[in-house]
Amino acid sequence: MKLLAIHHAAIICSDYARSKHFYTQVLGLQVLAENYRAQRQSYKLDLALPDGSQVELFSFANPPARPSYPEACGLRHLAFQVADVAASKAELEAQGIAVEPVRVDEFTGKRFVFFADPDGLPLELYEV
CATH class of the missing domain: 3.10.180.10 (2,3-Dihydroxybiphenyl 1,2-Dioxygenase, domain 1)
Structure with a gap:
């Protein structure tokens, strides 16, 4: 396969x-x-x-609630690629979405940020 x-x-x-x-x-x-x-x-x-x-x-x-955030067994988070994490973060915040501070991936040096969907599902924006 x-x-x-x-x-x-x-x-x-x-x-x-x-x-x-x-x-x-x-x-x-x-x-x-x-x-x-x-x-x-x-x-x-x-x-x-x-x-x-x-x-x-x-x-x-x-539907049953998610057991914990974000370390429940199963899918941890869903990540989307973006060209500019800071600009995407600002767009979300302008729409009233709470976004965590930008972090840097210790292995790749790429910037990323977490936020949540309306049900608390962890979502990530990862800069490429």
């Missing part, structure tokens, strides 16, 4: 409208498809990044 790339990351949200706004309007991801699955009483929103990778946003009735 030879893996080629990450195709998508799937996220379950507690408030579909709030998360849809965050991922499309705040982060600027493009909507590829939006489907309501009546049998599951769940939305599935397919979102695209410029490189073709995707984020799937799901809504389910009463």
Whole structure:
């Protein structure tokens, strides 16, 4: 087997409208498809990044809370590449999003910063 790339990351949200706004309007991801699955009483929103990778946003009735932040077993955080961490941080803050201070990766020397989606999912911006 030879893996080629990450195709998508799937996220379950507690408030579909709030998360849809965050991922499309705040982060600027493009909507590829939006489907309501009546049998599951769940939305599935397919979102695209410029490189073709995707984020799937799901809504389910009463999903369990994340056990801890951010060291729960499983996905630790989702990182997005940006050209300028400081400028991206300023854009988020201008929209009222709390963003941690910029840090520098001790191994690569690249700058990065953490913030959270509406459900507290840790998100990272990593400068390339």
